[in-house]
Amino acid sequence: MKKILITGAGTGLGRGTAIGLAQAGHQVIATTEIWPQVTELRGHIEEVGLQDRVTVDKLDVLDARDITAVSGWDFDTFVSNAATGDCGPLAEIPVDLVRRTFETNVFANLELTQRVIRTWVDADTAGRVVFISSMGGMLTAFGLGPYCASKHALEAIAATLRDELAPTGITVQTINPGAYRTGFNDRIADTAFRWLDDSVHFNQTADVNARFAEILANQFDPQDMIDKMVEIIGAEHGTYRNVWPPQTEELIKQVQEAAWTRTE
Numbered sequence: 001m002k003k004i005l006i007t008g009a010g011t012g013l014g015r016g017t018a019i020g021l022a023q024a025g026h027q028v029i030a031t032t033e034i035w036p037q038v039t040e041l042r043g044h045i046e047e048v049g050l051q052d053r054v055t056v057d058k059l060d061v062l063d064a065r066d067i068t069a070v071s072g073w074d075f076d077t078f079v080s081n082a083a084t085g086d087c088g089p090l091a092e093i094p095v096d097l098v099r100r101t102f103e104t105n106v107f108a109n110l111e112l113t114q115r116v117i118r119t120w121v122d123a124d125t126a127g128r129v130v131f132i133s134s135m136g137g138m139l140t141a142f143g144l145g146p147y148c149a150s151k152h153a154l155e156a157i158a159a160t161l162r163d164e165l166a167p168t169g170i171t172v173q174t175i176n177p178g179a180y181r182t183g184f185n186d187r188i189a190d191t192a193f194r195w196l197d198d199s200v201h202f203n204q205t206a207d208v209n210a211r212f213a214e215i216l217a218n219q220f221d222p223q224d225m226i227d228k229m230v231e232i233i234g235a236e237h238g239t240y241r242n243v244w245p246p247q248t249e250e251l252i253k254q255v256q257e258a259a260w261t262r263t264e
Helices: 012-023 035-047 064-072 095-123 145-164 184-194 205-216 222-234 246-259
Strands: 003-006 027-032 054-058 077-080 128-132 171-177 241-244
Touching: 003 012, 012 027, 012 035, 012 054, 012 222, 027 035, 035 054, 064 095, 077 095, 095 128, 095 145, 128 145, 128 222, 145 171, 171 222, 171 246, 184 205, 222 241, 241 246
Parallel strands: 003 027, 003 077, 027 054, 077 128, 128 171, 171 241
Antiparallel strands: none
């Protein structure tokens, strides 16, 4: 049995994975960004009879007080899942929106991970950090540049920590989901239309909307990814990199290979 802290458990893959891990027999601290999500998730946990295995609490990765509280919690596996995204064509998106995405997906997650690592080092705990990255951490897609860039940065952080922490016994893994129908991808795509202005930008809203519609048309059943995340996080040992589903792994390999011979 593992004692697992997971961020971003209020919705989507994080929520499903927290519940799945508890059903698999692990103790879970499921954290959400805002208090209303805490209330709703606690109610659901009671409905499914998992209150003895799941503790629900608030952990906004941008809130310094929330981050401080983590040092007092008992867990040996940290799943860094919280993420956001402001999107649209990278050539024109206001840079403050890119900065906001990095603040959550990169800087805040790094700060929280540093606190977790220090707590484990002080307690001589050989814990495990699992970064929930994305297929976007290994390739790019039209309009999703800010999100992809933040996940590329997260990949570098994970790989660096993997090597730095080897002497401590703390291990690091990444999980790279493909496109799953949780609503997250659709919501971050919608953010583009808060700033795009046809009278100002050369990227026109109708064209951007059409490109997004094409990208978002083929998304997988999230339960497939949830089951895989439960399997990976709950295992005693596993590979460093975990891309799912297999067709996404194959796509990433094809894109990366093509970059070596592409000419402009």
